[in-house]
Amino acid sequence: xxxxxxxxxxxxxxxxxxxxxxxxxxxxxxxxxxxxxxxxxxxxxxxxxxxxxxxxxxxxxxxxxxxxxxxxxxxxxxxxxxxxxxxxxxxxxxxxxxxxxxxxxxxxxxxxxxxxxxxxxxxxxxxxxxxxxxxxxxxxxxxxxxxxxxxxxxxxxxxxxxxxxxxxxxxxxxxx
Numbered sequence: 288x289x290x291x292x293x294x295x296x297x298x299x300x301x302x303x304x305x306x307x308x309x310x311x312x313x314x315x316x317x318x319x320x321x322x323x324x325x326x327x328x329x330x331x332x333x334x335x336x337x338x339x340x341x342x343x344x345x346x347x348x349x350x351x352x353x354x355x356x357x358x359x360x361x362x363x364x365x366x367x368x369x370x371x372x373x374x375x376x377x378x379x380x381x382x383x384x385x386x387x388x389x390x391x392x393x394x395x396x397x398x399x400x401x402x403x404x405x406x407x408x409x410x411x412x413x414x415x416x417x418x419x420x421x422x423x424x425x426x427x428x429x430x431x432x433x434x435x436x437x438x439x440x441x442x443x444x445x446x447x448x449x450x451x452x453x454x455x456x457x458x459x460x461x462x463x
Contacts, residue, residue, distance in 0.1 A: 300441045315419055
């Protein structure tokens with residue numbers, strides 16, 4: 288049994304398959320990493336929105352209490368000794384309302400930052416997912432070409448692999 292002479296294009300096809308497989312593996316890991324980062328940031332943002340809502344509720348309760356005291360103070364007789372106490376308590380509630388408003392601004396800024404990080408992770412995750420799909424198809428076509436020793440199938444695999452490599456690069460640089 289004599290070995291058939293190996294066609295030179297098969298070496299190139301094998302090397303291309305290895306390169307595509309490495310890029311597909313890296314795409315899977317990077318895509319998974321960005322996906323996890325996106326989910327974590329979404330969870331953190333949701334937690335912060337809940338915290339923001341709690342502050343809003345407390346702020347509203349203080350506003351209601353201040354308004355209730357203001358209305359009760361209106362029923363007091365002129366020069367009532369309680370008027371000063373009512374005014375002091377109303378001022379305390381207004382100070383709390385102002386504090387909650389400031390705290391909400393800080394929370395909202397943190398939420399927006401987390402949502403931006405989530406969106407950025409999503410922007411990188413999508414191309415890696417597409418890269419894996421195209422790279423796997425190119426690897427499959429290369430395998431079929433090598434098994435059948437049909438160069439036309441390999442030529443078909445090359446543009447599919449290039450598309451996968453473009454998406455792979457886009458996953459890192461987000462240029463598309």
